[in-house]
Amino acid sequence: MLQCLRQTVLRSNTLKNFIYKNEKLNRNIVDIYRFICTEKKQQCNFNLINSKSNNSINNNSSSGSNLSYSGLKSYYSTHVNSEDKKVTILDLKKKYQEGKPLTMVTAYDYCSGKEVDRAGIDMILVGDSLGMVMLGEKSTTSVTMDQVIHHSKAVIKGNKRAFVVGDMPFGSFEASPRDAVQNAIRLVKETQVDAIKLEGGKKHQDKIKAIVEAGIPVMGHIGLTPQSVSSFGGFKLQGKTAEEANKILEDALALQEAGCFAIVIEMVPHAVATSLTRMLKIPTIGIGAGNGTSGQVLVYHDMLGMYSDFLPKFVKQYANISKHIQEALSNFKQEVTSRSFPDSLHSFSMKENELNEYLTPLDNQKKIEKQQLLYENSEILKNTSKKSTVSTSIQEPNTTQSVSKPLDDNNTKLNNNIIENVKKQMNSKVLEDKKKKPKVVVIGAGAMGSFFSAKLAQNNLADLWMVSGWKEHVDHINKKGLILHNIGGETQEIRSIKATLDSLDVIKDGSYPDLALVLVKSNSTKQAALTAAKMISGNPNAVVLTLQNGIGNRESLESCIQEKGYKNVVWQGVTSNGAQVVSPGHVKHTGHGLTYLASPNLKLGVNSEMLQPKSKEEHQALEALSEILNQAGILTQLSYDVDSLVWGKVVVNAAINPLSAVLGVPNGYLVQNEYSKQMMKKIIVEGMDVCKAKGIRLPYGEDSEEGFKYVAQIAERTKANYSSMLQDVIRGQQTEIDSINGVIVEEGEKLDIPVQYNKMIMEMVLSCHKKNDHISLATCNK
Incomplete structure (x- = not known):
């Protein structure tokens, strides 16, 4: 059997086609192939095709090499898509010769390595800056080789295509060329980085040359070298005098002569870095060195706003992730303390008969609320098949993975047909959703009325009307939109709200609201009740919901509606969100809170499966409203005890x-x-x-x-x-x-x-x- 497999590997293309169609067997076949090559002690050439990314991988391996699947992945044939293949020194050299700027960003763990790679960055640097941004040190000099290796391994696991450079930490190369080579070999061998970076100029020329002769690509680093920051008197600009600039030039030429494939130039004047770049025959990577270098590098945590100790002048922040992290953590704390997380979507249930058997003895001892627990269990059961709720700003479709690349013309046609059908279904779903979009009228345009209106309208979840006697506020909303100032500082201009001073405008087209949301002061409840009754008069299925403060508002609304001869249900709700109208047309969200909804017809501990048809229908409607509010970003739960x-x-x-x-x-x-x-x-x-x-x-x-x-x-x-x-x-x-x-x-x-x-x-x-x-x-x- 082994002989047959050997013949197949070395002489036939059949196996390649088999691997192409059976991706899951790739790793096992490579392992067998490695065994065969090692046993025969001969050089083998084998193209391995990955069916998912359509990559061909070409590897020349000698019998003495430590061949692995991840090692095979780092080589590629000319048939691979340029955006998917592993970046090599040849690719970097080609871009440099074509005058295309090179990009490099630091990464320190699996997640950051994965994100930098997915962004299409050319090179990842596992820098000794990890000491400051990951470990909280005041400088980079305390970083050890073990720490660089630890973080490099994690980055490599998250990376597929970027060229990865590992930083040689302080003390790992200065003593002698022998030490430099041994540590460079250890870093490459234990982590599988593609190259190493080494700080310092011509005084380290002999170490760099020895490492290059050992077969390891070296990236130099001149100008401000953080490992020597104490000798510079701090993080200060270098090359600002003619003498300093000439010294940096000498360093650059020495590193090029020693065999560096690229040089990082840090914190030097634009003119100096640009002149060096033009004189050298290898790429320069600038960081605080102006726009005339061959490429640029920034620290991941600096550019994304994740490191708050200080921000160098040369750093441009492309995001402020720290703010979003703090907001997310605060939301988590708020949801935990208010017991809104975990909800039924994020909890586990058990079979009702098993739970009943477990609870009955405890219930007999008056130690638990059996019916309430049975109801909560049923809610979890009902939601187990639902997708976990994730903020719509976070969710995004992974289109690159959802449709695999077609293998032939027939598959191409098939995939196109599938895609067209999906599009038709999605368009049909959108039209259907538009038809189902509820009409909502908010009675009262104070702080909470404006806040709820803004949240419901911002995601186009409802055909939303506001009724208010505040003319300036109504005019601003109709002319310039309602401006929502979020807690994080962002503002949103919402123009889909229709505001009016006359409630009859809401129903003049003959369509009546599905929901009348009352958010007025308690002393205005009677007037709001008359308005609500008018709004729902033509829709017997419409619901009135009050989120007002105080006692007796729901009863007043219900009494007025019944006196008018209508039988529409009136729901009660409360919210602990904070809001403030700062000026006409502007509402500010000042505090996160939980919103509860309840109906007097749905009592504590009543299982939804045991409800009468009319009550069951109301329960489903209440759940539907809760879902809409949650989609709007208003955390909402149902309650079964109105009092x-x-x-x-x-x-x-x-x-x-x-x-x-x-x-x-x-x-x-x-x-x-x-x-x-x-x-x-x-x-x-x-x-x-x-x-x-x-x-x-x-x-x-x-x-x-x-x-x-x-x-x-x-x-x-x-x-x-x-x-x-x-x-x-x-x-x-x-x-x-x-x-x-x-x-x-x-x-x-x-x-x-x-x-x-x-x-x-x-x-x-x-x-x-x-x-x-x-x-x-x-x-x-x-």
């Missing part, structure tokens, strides 16, 4: 809003000042005592310390936000104090529960209802 939902928010608002209004401070100040913290705790205790007496289970339990932690977290997340109550006080408008602290006072007095702190803060806010001409948000910032 818990509403009263939980009332206690939060009671502790934050009136205190911020009386003190004239943003939310975050309340948890930073010891006196305001104590007052918050007293207000929370009273509110929680009222809820306990009414039999209402709050989302944060019965422990007042846990209640304070929950409220403090919201205040911290919205620390830059000025509460709506403070804004009302500043504008001299009526506040919502009666439907927040006032409700706690009213219910507490009915139940004979002490509520003196809520009553005191309520009276202080009421005393501020007269317009405060001497207060503004500007003065609050001082």
